[in-house]
Amino acid sequence: MFRWFESLIDAFKEPVDDMPPKSVWRFYAFYLRQVWPVFLAAIVVGFGVATVEVSLFGFIGSIVDMAKGTPGAAFFHLHGHTLLWMALVALVARPLLNSLHDLLVNQAILPSLTNRIRWQNHRYVIRQSLGFFQNDYAGRIANRIMQTGASLRESAVQIVDAIWYVTIYTGSAIVLFAQADAWLAVPLVLWVFAYVGLLGFFIPRVKQRSWKASEARSKLMGRIVDGYSNVLTLKLFAHTRREEAYVAEAMAEQTDRLRRMTRLTTAMDASITVLNGFLIVGTSALALWLWSEGRVTVGAIALSTGLVIRINNMSGWIMWVVNGIFENVGTVQDGITTISQPRAVQDREGAMPLEVTNGAVRFEHIHFHYGKRGGVMAGLDLAVRAGEKIGVVGPSGAGKSTLVNVLLRLYDLEGGRILIDGQDIAQVAQESLRSQIGVVTQDTSLLHRSIRDNILYGRPDASEAQIRAAVRKARADEFIPQLVDGEGRAGYDALVGERGVKLSGGQRQRIAIARVLLKDAPILVLDEATSALDSEAEAAIQDSLDLLMQGKTVIAIAHRLSTIARMDRLVVLDKGVIVESGTHAELIAHEGLYARLWRRQTGGFVAADDAA
Structure with a gap:
C-alpha cells in the first residue's frame, strides 16, 4: 500500500526544458499542475476530514439534547440507530479519511514532489552558462535549490488543509448556530471579519520580511561554504579571525532580518489571542442568555461553547499555518531569483550534433x-x-584562455563565427561540441569521488581494461595502487577529496590526462597544462602529453614557451589580435614579441636552435 502511494508521483520525471516562471504564483502553478490529480485527491479528502471533525461537535449537542429529553431506560432503544451512525463516523470514517489524507501527503506528496521540484530546478540550473556560476556563491545556489522544493511543497499542502478547515469549521459553525438561533451566529460572523482583517494586515508584511530573511540565510550559507571551499587559502594567509568576522557579518544580518519577521508573528499571535477571547466570552454569554430566555436548548449551549473553543484552538493553528505558508512563499520567492534566470548560452532550436571528420578549426x-x-x-x-x-x-590578458572559452562555447560570441569542419558551433548542440574536444587545464579540478569515477568522466561506458590502458599511457599507474583514503578505500576506489586536494599537482594532471586519453576526442586543447608543475614533474608528464596529441588537432596555450616550441606553428596574441605567426625558429628570427618573451624566460642563456 505504501509503495502504491509512493509511486503516484515520479520524482525524476523529465520536465519541459523551459525557464521556470518569475512570478511567484505562476512558479507554484508550473510545478503543481504536473501533479494535479494527487493534489485534487488531497483536496477532496481534506474536505471529508474537516466535515467529519465538525460533525463530531454536532453530535455532542445532539447527544445532550437526546439525553435531556429521553428517559434513561428508553434512551438506547429510541436513539440506537443515531448513536450507531455517530459511532461509525467516529470509529470508521474519521480514521479512514485521516489515514488516506496522511498517505497522500506523507507518501505521495512530501518526498516525491519535494524532490521533483529540486530535480527539475537542478536540471535547469546545471545547464546555465559558466558566467552564471562565476557570479554567485556555489553554496547559495545549492541552498536555494534545496530550500525552494521543500518550501513550495510545504506551503501548497498547508494551503489545501487550511482552506478546508477555515471554510468547513466557520461555515458549518455559522449554520449550526443560526439553526439554534440567528443571534447566536452574530459573534462568530463578527469574529470572521476581524480575523480576516488581522490576517490581511499582518500576512503581506510577514511574507516580505520572510523573503528578506531567506535572502540573508542564503547569503550566510554562501559565505560559509565559500570559506570551507577555500580553507587552504584561509590557513595560508592566517585569516581565521577575518573569515569569522566575514561570516559573522552575514549572520548578524540574517539574525536581524529574522528578528524583524518574528516581531510581526508575535504581534499577530497576541492580536488573534485577544480576538479569540472576545469570541469565547461573547458566544458563551449570548448562548446562556438565549437559554435563559428559552430560545435555545442546553445542547445548543454545549455545541456553541465546544465549537468556539475548537475554533479558538483552530484559529491559532490557522494563524501559524498561514504564517508558515507565507514564510515558505518568501523562501520560494528568494529561490526564484536564482532559479528563474534565462540561460545565456542555449542550443538553437533543432540544433544537430556536431560531426567531426577531420578536426579543422576556423575562427x-x-x-x-x-x-x-x-x-x-x-x-x-x-x-x-x-x-x-x-x-x-x-602576455597575460592577450586573450589566450578566451580563445578556448569561445571554442568550447562556454560563452557566445558577440560577432563572427567559429567553424569545425565547416559547421558553425553556434548551430550545433553544446554537449556534442564539447564531447568532440578534449581539454587539459592548468587548474585540474577533480570531483570528490573515486579515482575510477574521475577517469570514467572521459567515457562513462569504458571497460575496466580501457581505464587501465589510459592510466598506463598517462603513467598514473605508478601511484594509483598506493592511494588509500580516510575510510580505507584503496587504489581506483580511493576518493580524491574536494577538487582532488588529496593528490599532488602532478598526480592530478596525470589523472586528467588519463581522463582525456579515455575520451579520445579528435580535437585537443591544452590550457597551461603543465605550468603548475615543477620541471621534473613536467618532464615526466611530457611523454604522456606527446602520446595524447598523436593524430589530433591540437591547440596548446602556454606561458612556459619551452613546452610548445616544438609545435607545428606558433600563434602570438596581443590584446585579442594575432600579431605574429610561424615556427619557433621563424619567430625568433623575426625579433618581435615572441622573441622578447623567449629571451625574458631563458635569460639569454639558451640558444634558440638548441631549444627547438
Missing part, C-alpha cells in the same frame, strides 16, 4: 568582450588545419 573575424565595451577579442581570424598542432602564446 572567422570573432568579437568577444565579456559584456564590456571593448577589449579581449576584436576581429580575430585563425585557421587550424586538420591534425595541425599549434601553440598560442602571448
Whole structure:
C-alpha cells in the first residue's frame, strides 16, 4: 500500500526544458499542475476530514439534547440507530479519511514532489552558462535549490488543509448556530471579519520580511561554504579571525532580518489571542442568555461553547499555518531569483550534433568582450588545419584562455563565427561540441569521488581494461595502487577529496590526462597544462602529453614557451589580435614579441636552435 502511494508521483520525471516562471504564483502553478490529480485527491479528502471533525461537535449537542429529553431506560432503544451512525463516523470514517489524507501527503506528496521540484530546478540550473556560476556563491545556489522544493511543497499542502478547515469549521459553525438561533451566529460572523482583517494586515508584511530573511540565510550559507571551499587559502594567509568576522557579518544580518519577521508573528499571535477571547466570552454569554430566555436548548449551549473553543484552538493553528505558508512563499520567492534566470548560452532550436571528420578549426573575424565595451577579442581570424598542432602564446590578458572559452562555447560570441569542419558551433548542440574536444587545464579540478569515477568522466561506458590502458599511457599507474583514503578505500576506489586536494599537482594532471586519453576526442586543447608543475614533474608528464596529441588537432596555450616550441606553428596574441605567426625558429628570427618573451624566460642563456 505504501509503495502504491509512493509511486503516484515520479520524482525524476523529465520536465519541459523551459525557464521556470518569475512570478511567484505562476512558479507554484508550473510545478503543481504536473501533479494535479494527487493534489485534487488531497483536496477532496481534506474536505471529508474537516466535515467529519465538525460533525463530531454536532453530535455532542445532539447527544445532550437526546439525553435531556429521553428517559434513561428508553434512551438506547429510541436513539440506537443515531448513536450507531455517530459511532461509525467516529470509529470508521474519521480514521479512514485521516489515514488516506496522511498517505497522500506523507507518501505521495512530501518526498516525491519535494524532490521533483529540486530535480527539475537542478536540471535547469546545471545547464546555465559558466558566467552564471562565476557570479554567485556555489553554496547559495545549492541552498536555494534545496530550500525552494521543500518550501513550495510545504506551503501548497498547508494551503489545501487550511482552506478546508477555515471554510468547513466557520461555515458549518455559522449554520449550526443560526439553526439554534440567528443571534447566536452574530459573534462568530463578527469574529470572521476581524480575523480576516488581522490576517490581511499582518500576512503581506510577514511574507516580505520572510523573503528578506531567506535572502540573508542564503547569503550566510554562501559565505560559509565559500570559506570551507577555500580553507587552504584561509590557513595560508592566517585569516581565521577575518573569515569569522566575514561570516559573522552575514549572520548578524540574517539574525536581524529574522528578528524583524518574528516581531510581526508575535504581534499577530497576541492580536488573534485577544480576538479569540472576545469570541469565547461573547458566544458563551449570548448562548446562556438565549437559554435563559428559552430560545435555545442546553445542547445548543454545549455545541456553541465546544465549537468556539475548537475554533479558538483552530484559529491559532490557522494563524501559524498561514504564517508558515507565507514564510515558505518568501523562501520560494528568494529561490526564484536564482532559479528563474534565462540561460545565456542555449542550443538553437533543432540544433544537430556536431560531426567531426577531420578536426579543422576556423575562427572567422570573432568579437568577444565579456559584456564590456571593448577589449579581449576584436576581429580575430585563425585557421587550424586538420591534425595541425599549434601553440598560442602571448602576455597575460592577450586573450589566450578566451580563445578556448569561445571554442568550447562556454560563452557566445558577440560577432563572427567559429567553424569545425565547416559547421558553425553556434548551430550545433553544446554537449556534442564539447564531447568532440578534449581539454587539459592548468587548474585540474577533480570531483570528490573515486579515482575510477574521475577517469570514467572521459567515457562513462569504458571497460575496466580501457581505464587501465589510459592510466598506463598517462603513467598514473605508478601511484594509483598506493592511494588509500580516510575510510580505507584503496587504489581506483580511493576518493580524491574536494577538487582532488588529496593528490599532488602532478598526480592530478596525470589523472586528467588519463581522463582525456579515455575520451579520445579528435580535437585537443591544452590550457597551461603543465605550468603548475615543477620541471621534473613536467618532464615526466611530457611523454604522456606527446602520446595524447598523436593524430589530433591540437591547440596548446602556454606561458612556459619551452613546452610548445616544438609545435607545428606558433600563434602570438596581443590584446585579442594575432600579431605574429610561424615556427619557433621563424619567430625568433623575426625579433618581435615572441622573441622578447623567449629571451625574458631563458635569460639569454639558451640558444634558440638548441631549444627547438
